[in-house]
Amino acid sequence: MTCISFLTDFGTKDGNVGVMKGVIWGIAPAVQISDLSHDITPQNILEAAFVLGRAAPYFPKDTIHLVVVDPGVGTGRRPMAAEIGPYRFVGPDNGVVTWVVSHADDMGWSQAFVHLDKPQYWLPEVSHVFHGRDIFAPVAAHLAKGAPIKAVGTPIEDPVLLALPEPVKRQDEILGEVIYIDHFGSLVTNIRSADIQADGKVSIEVRGMRVEGLVKTFGDREPGSLIALFSSTGDLILSVVNGSACHVLRGQVGDKVKISLSLE
Amino acid sequence: MTCISFLTDFGTKDGNVGVMKGVIWGIAPAVQISDLSHDITPQNILEAAFVLGRAAPYFPKDTIHLVVVDPGVGTGRRPMAAEIGPYRFVGPDNGVVTWVVSHADDMGWSQAFVHLDKPQYWLPEVSHVFHGRDIFAPVAAHLAKGAPIKAVGTPIEDPVLLALPEPVKRQDEILGEVIYIDHFGSLVTNIRSADIQADGKVSIEVRGMRVEGLVKTFGDREPGSLIALFSSTGDLILSVVNGSACHVLRGQVGDKVKISLSLE
Amino acid sequence: MTCISFLTDFGTKDGNVGVMKGVIWGIAPAVQISDLSHDITPQNILEAAFVLGRAAPYFPKDTIHLVVVDPGVGTGRRPMAAEIGPYRFVGPDNGVVTWVVSHADDMGWSQAFVHLDKPQYWLPEVSHVFHGRDIFAPVAAHLAKGAPIKAVGTPIEDPVLLALPEPVKRQDEILGEVIYIDHFGSLVTNIRSADIQADGKVSIEVRGMRVEGLVKTFGDREPGSLIALFSSTGDLILSVVNGSACHVLRGQVGDKVKISLSLE
Numbered sequence: 001m002t003c004i005s006f007l008t009d010f011g012t013k014d015g016n017v018g019v020m021k022g023v024i025w026g027i028a029p030a031v032q033i034s035d036l037s038h039d040i041t042p043q044n045i046l047e048a049a050f051v052l053g054r055a056a057p058y059f060p061k062d063t064i065h066l067v068v069v070d071p072g073v074g075t076g077r078r079p080m081a082a083e084i085g086p087y088r089f090v091g092p093d094n095g096v097v098t099w100v101v102s103h104a105d106d107m108g109w110s111q112a113f114v115h116l117d118k119p120q121y122w123l124p125e126v127s128h129v130f131h132g133r134d135i136f137a138p139v140a141a142h143l144a145k146g147a148p149i150k151a152v153g154t155p156i157e158d159p160v161l162l163a164l165p166e167p168v169k170r171q172d173e174i175l176g177e178v179i180y181i182d183h184f185g186s187l188v189t190n191i192r193s194a195d196i197q198a199d200g201k202v203s204i205e206v207r208g209m210r211v212e213g214l215v216k217t218f219g220d221r222e223p224g225s226l227i228a229l230f231s232s233t234g235d236l237i238l239s240v241v242n243g244s245a246c247h248v249l250r251g252q253v254g255d256k257v258k259i260s261l262s263l264e
Numbered sequence: 265m266t267c268i269s270f271l272t273d274f275g276t277k278d279g280n281v282g283v284m285k286g287v288i289w290g291i292a293p294a295v296q297i298s299d300l301s302h303d304i305t306p307q308n309i310l311e312a313a314f315v316l317g318r319a320a321p322y323f324p325k326d327t328i329h330l331v332v333v334d335p336g337v338g339t340g341r342r343p344m345a346a347e348i349g350p351y352r353f354v355g356p357d358n359g360v361v362t363w364v365v366s367h368a369d370d371m372g373w374s375q376a377f378v379h380l381d382k383p384q385y386w387l388p389e390v391s392h393v394f395h396g397r398d399i400f401a402p403v404a405a406h407l408a409k410g411a412p413i414k415a416v417g418t419p420i421e422d423p424v425l426l427a428l429p430e431p432v433k434r435q436d437e438i439l440g441e442v443i444y445i446d447h448f449g450s451l452v453t454n455i456r457s458a459d460i461q462a463d464g465k466v467s468i469e470v471r472g473m474r475v476e477g478l479v480k481t482f483g484d485r486e487p488g489s490l491i492a493l494f495s496s497t498g499d500l501i502l503s504v505v506n507g508s509a510c511h512v513l514r515g516q517v518g519d520k521v522k523i524s525l526s527l528e
Numbered sequence: 529m530t531c532i533s534f535l536t537d538f539g540t541k542d543g544n545v546g547v548m549k550g551v552i553w554g555i556a557p558a559v560q561i562s563d564l565s566h567d568i569t570p571q572n573i574l575e576a577a578f579v580l581g582r583a584a585p586y587f588p589k590d591t592i593h594l595v596v597v598d599p600g601v602g603t604g605r606r607p608m609a610a611e612i613g614p615y616r617f618v619g620p621d622n623g624v625v626t627w628v629v630s631h632a633d634d635m636g637w638s639q640a641f642v643h644l645d646k647p648q649y650w651l652p653e654v655s656h657v658f659h660g661r662d663i664f665a666p667v668a669a670h671l672a673k674g675a676p677i678k679a680v681g682t683p684i685e686d687p688v689l690l691a692l693p694e695p696v697k698r699q700d701e702i703l704g705e706v707i708y709i710d711h712f713g714s715l716v717t718n719i720r721s722a723d724i725q726a727d728g729k730v731s732i733e734v735r736g737m738r739v740e741g742l743v744k745t746f747g748d749r750e751p752g753s754l755i756a757l758f759s760s761t762g763d764l765i766l767s768v769v770n771g772s773a774c775h776v777l778r779g780q781v782g783d784k785v786k787i788s789l790s791l792e
Contacts, residue, residue: 001557005546011303011447012276012540015319018269018300022323025296029265029324032553036546039539042448043506055543058661059550060557071506074481128481130496133322183539184570217602217656232658242571242599275567275711276540279583282533282564286587289531289560293588306712307770335770338745392745394760397586 002144003032003060007052007096008068008132009040016130020068020137023123027141034059043071045095046162050180053099054233056087065100066140067091074128079116079135080159081149085109088149090116090140092131095162102164114153121152167191174259176236178206178251185244187251191236191259203260204228206238207249218242266408267296267324271316271360272332272396273304280394284332284401287387291405298323307335309359310426314444317363318497320351329364330404331355338392343380343399344423345413349373352413354380354404356395359426366428378417385416431455438523440500442470442515449508451515455500455523467524468492470502471513482506530672531560531588535580535624536596536660537568544658548596548665551651555669562587571599573623574690578708581627582761584615593628594668595619602656607644607663608687609677613637616677618644618668620659623690630692642681649680695719700790704764706734706783713772715779719764719787731788732756734766735777746770 004024010016017038024031036055040048048069056065063086070077070092080093084104089097093115104111116135119126121142126134139152167176167190176191187206196202196214204211211228221227223242226249231237238245238257245251268288274280281302288295300319304312312333320329327350334341334356344357348368353361357379368375380399383390385406390398403416431440431454440455451470460466460478468475475492485491487506490513495501502509502521509515532552538544545566552559564583568576576597584593591614598605598620608621612632617625621643632639644663647654649670654662667680695704695718704719715734724730724742732739739756749755751770754777759765766773766785773779 001553003550003553003557005550007543007546012299013301013303013315014446015271015300015315018271018298019319019322021296021298022267022269022319022327025265025267025298026324029267029296032549032557034546034549034553035540036543037541039541051541051543055547055550058547060554063550072483075483077483127496129493133496182542219600219603219605229657232655232661276563277565277567277579278710279535279564279579282535282562283583283586285560285562286531286533286583286591289562290588293531293560336747339747341747391760393757397760 001030001032003034003063004140004144005034005036005055005059005063005065007036007040007048007066008038009042009044009048010038010068012038016132020133023133023137024141024144027138028144031141031144040069043069045069045071047180049096049098049162052096053103056100057103059087061086064088064090064140064143066136067096068132068136069096070094070131073131078156079131080156081114081116081139081143081153082159083110083112083149088143090136090143093160095160097159098162098164101159101161112149113156113159114149115156116153118152121147165190167195169195172261174261176257176259178253178255178257181246181251181253184239185246186231186237186239187245187249187255188231189236189238189257191257193230193234193236196236196259197261201262202228204238205258205260207251207255209249211238265294265296267298267327268404268408269298269300269319269323269327269329271300271304271312271330272302273306273308273312274302274332276302280397284396287397287401288405288408291402292408295405295408304333307333309333309335311444313360313362313426316360317367320364321367323351325350328352328354328404328407330400331360332396332400333360334358334395337395342420343395344420345378345380345403345407345417346423347374347376347413352407354400354407357424359424361423362426362428365423365425376413377420377423378413379420380417382416385411429454431459433459436525438525440521440523442517442519442521445510445515445517448503449510450495450501450503451509451513451519452495453500453502453521455521457494457498457500460500460523461525465526466492468502469522469524471515471519473513475502531562531591532668532672533562533564533583533587533591533593535564535568535576535594536566537570537572537576538566538596540566544661548661551661551665552669552672555666556672559669559672568597571597573597573599575708577624577626577690580624581631584628585631587615589614592616592618592668592671594664595624596660596664597624598622598659601659606684607659608684609642609644609667609671609681610687611638611640611677616671618664618671621688623688625687626690626692629687629689640677641684641687642677643684644681646680649675693718695723697723700788702787702789704785704787706779706781706785709774709779709781712767713774714759714765714767715773715777715783716759717764717766717785719785721758721762721764724764724787725789729790730756732766733786733788735779735783737777739766
């Protein structure tokens with residue numbers, strides 16, 4: 001049974017998430033749907049791309065990732081589907097697949113993109129403002145039922161990709177930034193575990209505070225301690241044990257993070 | 265496979281939504297359940313009725329809409345099921361089906377209502393305060409398994425229906441009001457696309473602001489612009505592009521909206 | 529089909545709940561998953577234990593309760609599974625099963641616990657910070673597919689159990705406390721319906737307010753009234769009709785509640 005992961009900025013009050021599931025189950029009644037997030041900051045495509053990029057590799061092969069953060073709905077932006085390695089994606093062509101494509105580049109995965117232009121796979125009536133319901137949900141359902149992506153659209157070669165903030169690496173320091181703040185108030189940086197040599201000494205500065213060394217997990221320090229560690233997806237994060245680094249440091253996306261490296 | 269849509273004012277912290285799914289799956293293990301919303305303002309029956317009315321038509325035929333916004337639980341208000349056109353409904357007889365009934369009247373759909381009075385379709389013990397768990401979830405599950413609504417209750421002819429706020433239409437103006445505010449801060453009015461002649465000029469006033477003309481979608485204007493357009497379900501809405509009309513205008517449910525119409 | 533109930537303190541934005549469902553469906557594609565709550569206060573094991581304890585008995589027999597409130601992830605705390613009466617549990621050995629074990633003691637249910645130490649039931653790579661994804665989700669999925677708990681771990685006899693706040697009962701009074709505040713602002717106390725004699729007169733004091741007598745349900749008093757009644761799971765609660773006792777009384781977990789009993 002194919003699984004659909006489902007990511008939007010719709011919130012969960014208005015019923016639009018539920019409606020899209022109704023549309024999907026009307027076409028593909030047995031498909032499992034995993035809500036990845038519906039709490040993306042409205043219109044924040046980069047945030048959606050990050051959440052999707054971190055989550056996608058943990059889903060079963062053949063999963064269809066349905067992503068609707070779509071401020072350009074009804075304008076010239078193309079509706080899109082993609083096949084990237086073992087996964088498929090359905091959503092607007094606005095860069096939401098950027099992190100996944102970056103991961104696919106690292107993995108050497110195949111990548112194919114189509115412009116959704118076959119109305120026979122859509123609802124009969126298409127609104128100007130809710131392509132999630134009218135185009136993306138039915139297309140995802142048809143893919144789940146077995147339609148190949150070549151059937152639902154016309155190949156394109158130039159999907160929109162966003163500029164990802166890359167850390168600057170020098171001999172003894174790395175200059176990065178905070179790219180996401182999670183539910184526990186941890187500051188997630190764009191510095192990856194592969195960026196830091198395993199046997200060196202590390203000192204991290206953020207918002208005027210300094211953290212010496214990395215720990216393996218939260219419980220390695222006393223509650224209230226500011227710590228630095230790698231997340232479960234390999235990102236350097238700053239956390240407060242049983243607290244919130246975001247609150248303690250008044251951290252924000254975009255905050256600069258400086259790592260000083262030295263041999264021990 | 266039958267689908268259940270699920271709408272409450274329970275929030276998602278306390279576990280009551282999950283418990284009701286457990287009860288349903290104990291009776292009908294394979295049924296798909298789509299969370300329509302659990303964030304209805306506590307005890308706000310009219311809000312639930314609106315969300316249900318807008319969403320219901322997009323679900324597969326045979327879907328059972330389970331709605332538990334039930335401030336009168338355990339009092340004289342009747343537990344109810346209904347069969348309205350291709351859909352069934354389970355919940356308190358307090359008006360939550362009002363918008364659906366209004367839509368059914370427009371569509372010429374059949375309508376049948378029953379008072380749930382057959383305890384063999386309920387949990388063995390029924391509390392005074394949680395009929396969602398003890399009556400409505402098991403009845404919905406039995407309907408999903410094939411029980412006809414006539415089996416689960418006794419026909420009634422007088423379901424409770426709420427007074428819906430109707431716009432006042434004059435020759436060259438329409439006086440309506442804000443009836444819902446959505447996740448993106450758009451002000452949803454009770455003025456429908458059918459109320460406005462397609463070829464006229466339109467000017468909209470709300471909270472002392474004026475919007476000239478309608479646009480088709482959000483991206484038709486620059487970020488920050490106040491716009492008027494039709495929602496994906498045909499309601500006139502006021503939005504701020506990539507922002508929140510609710511914040512900008514300090515809009516509230518009940519705000520008056522005046523449309524001036526003129527031939528071009 | 530086995531059902532999994534799913535309880536965390538992860539929130540719903542970051543995608544980690546969705547990722548765990550992806551991991552589960554990669555192993556057990558048809559299993560139903562009921563989100564019990566993902567809004568547990570971060571690191572609040574006692575709160576999670578309460579929500580689980582109240583909800584668990586309403587799930588179908590054979591349900592697997594997956595609970596990840598895990599501040600000790602990656603430290604010495606044991607990953608655990610349990611079989612308690614008709615249910616199974618998967619999560620950290622930190623006391624999240626305390627209320628369920630208390631209920632099982634009352635019911636005379638069998639209880640068996642295992643330390644999860646069989647990596648063949650885990651994801652191939654295990655992080656230090658997300659055992660929900662790497663250990664608990666795959667173990668729950670294997671249990672759903674039919675693995676017995678003895679296969680996934682080694683028996684232990686000393687699961688961690690928390691001290692539950694017990695009311696003090698005297699001849700004519702009961703001294704309890706607020707242990708949870710629900711979505712509707714009701715103050716849930718640790719006083720149970722069995723603690724109060726059915727035919728006596730009852731007076732309740734909390735935060736300087738006094739409530740005379742118990743009602744059966746919310747609609748028994750006018751909107752705005754402060755009332756005392758039993759919840760659907762038998763806990764004494766304090767509520768404001770169509771309002772919030774939490775807001776009106778500025779109630780908090782830990783508030784003392786005194787019940788005076790007298791024969792009529």
